Amino acid sequence: MTIAWRGACLGLLLAVLVPSSTTRAHEIRPALLEIEETGPGIFEVTWKLPGKGDRALGLEPVLPENLTAIAPPTVRRVPAAWVQRATYKSDGTPIVGRSISIDGLSAVQTDVLLRIELLDGSTHSAILRPNAPTFEIPARESKKEVALATYRMGITHILEGYDHLLFLLALMLIVTGFWRLVKTITAFTVAHSITLALATLGVVHFPTAPTEAVIALSIVFLAAEVIRMRNGEVVLTERYPWVVAFGFGLIHGLGFAGALSQVGIPEHEVPLSLLMFNLGVETGQIFFVTVVALALSGIRRIPVTLPGGAWRLAPYAIGGLATFWTIQRIVSMFPPGA
Known part of the structure; x- marks a missing residue:
């Protein structure tokens, strides 16, 4: 497939993906509900609700009926969200076996990340969605339940992480040849597996906002590399694609x-959770690359002659969207009145 064809076809795919990704990538983040048992029957509840403009989303957590607030909640505004904290006390019965749900979830395009820490050391995590807004608190999770839950989280994260997918898409515009692409994606995989493990284990720590901005900037870099390469320049990513993929993979x-x-993740199953989350990410990544490759293979059989400049569609679309994300994420680090 010629670069012009690949560029035009990937540009067409972007035309389908970009409208939803612009909205969902980072404009509205998932809500977060944390429930921590700090003493026998005493629960600290943190509800972080994303906002759009000056309004919070119309979501409301419905806690187990055996919990009663013992003090008025505190509410504070943070960048792009409101955080509400309150203390609850149970009626003496456990919350295990009871349900937590989110009212209003079916009316918005976001998910709710739920995390529960109980006094016995057990931890429960779930993602509540519009089609599944309820979670029943189980007894201590088995290894199988932990593995399946974190595996699904990995798949969900990569397939809903439009910035990571766009990075892979840009690599596919530069790297030619099946085995070269395999080596490049393998380097990306090894790199992000390393920093995922180190950061999760607390060995390294970087603030989220600058990290997200650099991730977007990495996509801008690749888009520029595509344009320079097509204009006849010898670019770094074309010569050493696995080196570039590895370097940016550490950031991703x-x-x-x-x-x-x-x-x-459950403290008693950190290695297992890390492994399964990473496997989930790789499953989603392989699925995405395969779908794109098959789509391009089918499209190139269409008997259409494209103008010579058609290749520009994909890199300019990728670069434009990534530039928007970069600016948006940098601006979010400096909220008004901070």
């Missing part, structure tokens, strides 16, 4: 770690 791994830390 910090983004994966940030997502995993939001949900939380």
Whole structure:
């Protein structure tokens, strides 16, 4: 397939993906509900609700009926969200076996990350969605339940992480040849696996907002590389694609770690959770690359002659969207009145 064809076809795919990704990538983040048992029957509840403009989303957590607030909640405004904290006391019965749900979830395009820490050391994590807004608190999770839950989280994160997918898409515009692409994606995988593990284990720590901005900037870099390469220049990513993929993969791994830390993982199953989350990410990544490759293979059989400049569609679309994300994420680090 010629570069012109690949560029035009990937541009067409972007035309389908970009409208939803612009909205969902980082404009509205998932809500976060944390419930921590700090003493026998005493629960600290944190509800972080994203906002759009000056309004919070119309979501309301419905806690187990055996919990009663013992003090008025405190509410404070943070960048792009409201955080509400309150203390609850149970009526003496356990919350295990009871349900937590989110009212209004079916009316908005976001998810709710739920994390529960009980006094016995057990931790429960879940993602509540419009089609599944309720979670029943189980007894201590088995290894199988932990493995399945974190595996699904990994798949969900990569397939809903439009910035990570766009990075892969840009690599596919530069790297030619099946085995070269395999080596490049393998380097990306190894790199983000390293920083995902180090950040989750607390060995390294980087603030989320700057990390997200650099991730977006990495996509801008690749888009510029595509344009320079097509204009006849010898670019770094074309000569050493696995080196570039590995370097930026280290940054993307910090983004994966940030997502995993939001949900939380059981302290007694950290290695298993890390492994399964990473396997989930790789499953989603392989699925995405395969779908794109098959789509391009089918489209190139269409007997249409494209103008010579058609290749520009994909890199300019990728670069434009990534530039928007970069600016948006940098601006979010400096909220008004901060």
